[in-house]
Each structure stands twice: as C-alpha cells, then as structure tokens.
C-alpha cells in the first residue's frame with residue numbers, strides 16, 4: 001500500500017517524532033511505502049513528493065521543525081485546489097493520506113475526505129486548541145519554553161522593580177498563557193477566553209506594589225483582548241489564515257500599564273522561540289504514539305478520523321466533529337491562575 005504523509009500549518013517540536021513513527025511502523029510492520037509531500041497541502045497540489053524510507057528518519061527524534069517542510073496553504077480555499085489534490089493522489093497511486101496539522105490543515109483534511117480520499121489526521125499545534133484531544137503535538141514543549149522564559153524574567157523584574165509583560169502565542173485560546181503563567185508564578189494571566197478589564201489590571205498592580213511587592217509579571221496571550229466598552233480601545237488584527245501580528249497586544253498593554261501606573265514597565269514577546277528547538281520527551285512520545293495509531297487506523301481502513309489523547313489512551317475521533325471548533329481553556333483552569341495571583 002502507498003500511504004501519503006504531510007505536515008501543514010505552523011511547525012512545532014515533535015512533528016519529526018510522528019513522521020518517524022509513521023515510516024517505522026508503516027514500512028517496518030506492514031511493508032507499506034510512505035510518500036512524503038513537501039510543504040503541506042501545497043506539495044500535494046504541486047505534486048512535490050519525497051519518498052520516505054528508514055534512511056530519512058534516522059536521528060530525527062530530537063530535532064525540532066519538520067523534515068517535510070510546511071506551509072499555510074489550504075486547497076479548499078484555492079480555485080481547483082481539491083481537484084489538483086485528487087489528480088496528484090491518483091498519479092502517485094496514494095491509497096490513504098496521513099495529515100499532521102492544526103485547525104486549518106484539519107479543516108482542509110475533512111474537505112478532502114468528503115471528496116472521497118481516505119484520510120487519517122494527527123493534531124499538532126503549540127496553541128493546544130484542537131478539539132477532541134487532551135493534547136496536541138508541540139504544546140508541552142512550548143509551555144516548557146515559556147515557563148523557563150518567565151522564570152528568567154522573574155529575577156530581572158525583581159532586581160529592577162519593574163512590571164514585565166510577557167506575550168506568549170495563542171490566537172483563539174490561552175493554553176500556553178495559563179499553563180506557563182501558573183508554572184512560572186505570574187501575577188496576572190490574560191487570555192482570549194476571558195476579555196480583560198484594563199481598569200482592574202491597573203487597580204490590581206497599584207495595590208500589589210503599594211501593599212507588598214516591587215515587581216509584577218503579566219502574561220498575555222497574543223489573542224487576548226480588552227473587554228468591549230472598557231477604557232482601552234484595542235482589537236486583534238488577523239491575517240489571511242487567522243494568524244496574529246505578534247507583539248500587538250503585548251506592546252499596547254505594556255504602554256497602557258506604564259502610562260496609567262507610572263511603573264517602570266518592559267515587554268518581552270516570546271514569539272517563534274516557542275515553536276523552535278528540540279521537543280520534550282512528552283512531545284516525542286505523543287508524536288510517536290499518534291504516528292503508530294495513524295498507521296494502524298489506515299490499515300484498519302478507517303477514514304475521516306483524527307488520533308486523539310483522551311486521558312491515558314490514544315483513540316480515534318471523527319474529523320468532522322473536531323475541525324473548525326477551537327478548544328478553549330476551561331473556567332477552573334483560568335480561575336486557578338487568577339486566585340494564585
């Protein structure tokens with residue numbers, strides 16, 4: 001059997017673990033041929049293939065990024081895109097396609113599955129906002145990186161008596177902000193799920209600095225926005241694929257805090273640092289488990305499904321049920337960050 005494989009959307013640590021598992025298990029256990037497509041769905045549309053054998057996946061487990069390359073490209077949003085996908089898959093005699101991606105890639109995958117292609121998806125995104133799975137590949141590493149950054153910012157904040165605003169990724173959900181904020185002991189965590197009241201933020205900081213502290217750490221997710229009708233007028237700007245201009249909310253928030261409190265304030269935008277470098281063991285293991293489960297699903301003839309972690313188990317969930325529905329941080333987790341301020 002010839003099985004296609006692609007990685008789409010933003011890269012993240014742990015993708016190569018999944019690619020390696022697909023190749024090792026697909027070829028080694030079942031004798032399938034794995035055909036990689038370069039640069040996500042764009043490679044499928046353009047017929048840009050890369051045969052993937054054991055020699056290509058040697059030593060990739062600790063390596064960040066994706067050996068296949070990736071792109072933000074959705075064939076369902078392009079004229080003739082789905083037809084071009086079908087033509088390439090037929091020319092390459094691909095019988096099933098494994099798509100590793102976040103929400104945009106998975107939405108495209110569900111459209112291609114509707115057109116009759118056998119699809120098994122694997123969720124990845126440092127934002128951890130894919131529905132139906134407890135964890136997506138890349139999130140654990142990103143939280144580690146953000147936590148380490150907050151730890152480092154802590155010591156310089158305290159030495160200089162400063163307010164430090166730390167902007168982390170998370171367009172539609174504040175999973176990194178909340179988890180790294182709790183782990184790093186941030187004073188305030190602002191997320192897209194819970195629009196913030198700038199007057200409350202200022203009141204809190206003034207009280208804290210008057211009462212018992214000389215510094216504060218404010219973690220803000222890039223998709224966080226002030227409450228409508230409040231005294232801060234700011235709306236997030238999204239690009240064509242829903243990507244955010246990094247730094248906008250962090251810069252603006254730091255400016256508002258400095259202006260309204262008079263406290264010495266600095267901003268750190270973590271940006272793509274969170275998506276780079278070597279994956280944690282958790283992401284290597286998750287990518288490996290998802291890769292094995294995806295090949296097993298292909299062999300069982302399953303289609304239109306996504307591998308998902310539910311508790312301790314990897315299961316398959318219908319792609320149509322999860323694509324296009326961002327998974328939000330639950331209120332109890334947001335509350336934990338708030339009460340620990």
Ligand code: F6P
Nearest residue numbers: 010125126127169170171243244
């Ligand atoms: O992959 C998710 C993500 O990292 C978001 O958190 C961020 O808004 C976006 O990608 C950045 O996209 P790009 O790498 O295209 O600038």
